[in-house]
Amino acid sequence: MINNKNEHASIKEVLWKNHKAIRFNAGGYEALMVPEVGANIVELKNVFKGVSILRSPNDNLEFEKFKERPQVYGIPLLFPPNRIEDGKFKLGNKVYQFPINEPKNHNYIHGFIKNDKWEITKKEIISEDQVExxxxxxxxxEHSFYKYLPHEFQFKLLYNLSNKGLKQTTSIINLGSEKMPIGIGYHTAFNVPYNLESKDEDYRVIMSIGKRWVQDERNLPTGEILDLTEAEKKYANEGVMPLGYKIEAHYTLENIELDGSKFHGAIIEDLSKNMRVVYEMGEEYKHIVIWNDMGDKKYVCIEPQTCVINAPNVGLDKDITGFKTLAPKDTWIEKARIYVEDIG
Known part of the structure; x- marks a missing residue:
């Protein structure tokens, strides 16, 4: 149902699925964050257009699944993104050995920050149509994972909600005395359909991709990078249906021209409504994964990453893999934005 009522911005602490959450509204958008599970934004709606953008847990039972597997709901932060082969990599003379949490492929997957509790440090109504x-x-x-990743650091997520949608600023500062490895990604889960009246076949995904990373049976890059097939080139123009068949692919993220302007990110179009959800990604996100969980579960994950999967072990130049280190006291920062707009 479309709601044209002009409501002022608000921020409320609420009990959601019997858990503490923060609901905030501004500019025709409404969002919900669960601080105790990765500060994940598990709901994002455009209330004016009646659009429910992100996949959310439906009930208390599913909330328990969300706590165990937050990567398939909302906007979960991955640190490091995706998989590390055998959970092991080397930086200089230091060897890191993460626990194996994907035993079937003997990988470490998706990081730990997505499940952890975060602290809310700011809740501010900027204006009648903007909140942060x-x-x-x-x-x-003191953290249990420190034995695997012996660095002190701080992650910060700043969300600005307005009539321009949800703007996300992610930053990490190295608080230690040694350089630390970093790789940041998001496993953002979008509802398809996001309009209740629409059908699966009404939807198309457009992505600003350049080349495809070849992956092996463990879903790790082989180091081979291929030109897009004719079918994959459709991602960069008319789009590809996101449901009805299995999608799991890994690409370089490059700029394309969209409506006469440079675009870096992904779009999910509803052709029946002449509407699209736009996911703009900052230039630091140089790689992307698309995955639809076999294509039969009414959602698709669009996953921007600063580095390729298993980046420290791929064996290619860092300019290609995106693998980074952060010097002591330095800060990494990048932005993304999700919003709804009409087509044409």
Missing amino acids: IEAIFNFNK
Whole structure:
């Protein structure tokens, strides 16, 4: 149902599925964050257009599944993104050995920050149609994962909600005395359909991709990078249906021209409504994964990443893989934005 009522911005602490959450509204959008599970934005709606953008847990039972597997709901932060072969990599003379949490492929997958509790440090109504919520995650020797990743750092998520949609600013500061490896990604889960009246076949995904990373049976890059097939080239123009068949692919993220302007990111179009959800990604996100969980579950994950899957072990130049290190006291920062607009 479309709601044309002009409501002022608001921020409320609520009990959602019997868990503490923050609901915030501004500019015709409404969002919900769960601080105790990765500060994940598990709901994002355009209330004026009646669009429910992100996949959310439906009930208390599914909320328990969300706590165990937050990567298939909302906008979960992956650190590091996707998989690390055998959970092991080397930086200089230091060897890192993460626990194996994908035993069938003997990989470490999706990081730990997505499940952890974050602290809310800012809740501010900027104007009658703009609000900001900030959450931080402090990591130090007291954390159980420190034995695997012996660095102190702070993650910060700043969300600005307005009539321009949800703007996300992610930053990480190295608080330690040694350089640390970083790779950041998001496993953003979009409802398809996001309009209740629409059908699966009404939808198309457009992505600003350049080349495809070849992956092996463990879903790890082989190091081979291929030109797009004719079918894959459709992602960059008319789009590809996101449901009805299995999709799991890994690409370089490059700029394309959209409506006469440079575009870096992904779009999910509803052709029956002449509407699209736009996912703009900052230039630091140089790689992307698309995955639809076999294509029969009414959602698709669009996953921007700063680096390729298994980046420190791929064996290619860092300019190609995107693998980064962060010097002591330095900060990495990048932005993304999700919004709804009419086509044409």
